[in-house]
Amino acid sequence: MGEERLRIGELAAAAGVSTRTVDFYTSRGLLSPAGRSGGNFRLYDQSCVGRIAAIRQMEAQGIRLDEIAHALTSAVSGEHAKCVDLAVGPCPADPLALEQYLSSLDAQVHTLRETAGGVDDAHRGAVGVLVARAQVLIATALALSTELLPAVHLIS
Template sequence: MRKNQHAAERLFRIGELSSLAGISPRTIDYYTSMGLLLPAKRSSGNYRLYDEETLTRLRQIEQLKAQKFSLEEIREQFVSHNRVATDEAVNRKLADLQIHLAQLEREVKELEPVIEQLKPRQAKKLYQAITPQTAACVEALLLLLGKSNFM
């Protein structure tokens, strides 16, 4: 089954991948049917074979699920991520940035009602405590979210 593989390329059957990732084979099947995972190839016995990249992707999916992303949101992130670039290092960095930006977006949305309810003096005190770098970062996030004039 593995005669034609290069020594550096390691492929896993679903049971092996399941054990390595700590995820049930049924879940891996489901993720595959959703398009979240793609087998690297099929064996001569028609088994799906997954590569190391799939293991990394499974870990990303579990991390995003822990951050309360739906599977559809995760799939959309992967689809948009794959359109951006083909270089593996750039793709990994972009995926990490997307995860961080999405988490920051969620946190900003959670803070919006709190900030809106501040009294003017409380808001002024809060804004004075914010460093210029933090203020610039918050402003950039709000611009990305389609909002402005935070400060």
């Protein structure tokens, strides 16, 4: 037997958001109903609870909803050519670009380590705040990649 499907109110309650949020995410292409009930209610897969958690975490880190939608749907649609970030590099959502971005991140962390020792006391706090922000973003990426996103089915 298949997994139990949730009506919009049940999904909202399970994810800790309002039904308006579920409607909004659905309208932006972040969520997709799995079907309709006999009473014509939208039904969502259980995996949408985790997907909403992932979306909320990315939003909390300042990632725009259009970027989140692109990242979560382009793997299926292959629409990397329409990526808004192509001017600064390959589409971040393109799985082939991931290794390039990770290599660049490694190089930047190495350079930051080398230069951080030479930062004067007046600017050390500012550098520390920026490094702490980067660390939070990396921790969020790790959490999402290992805990939430693998269990989430991409919209097809």
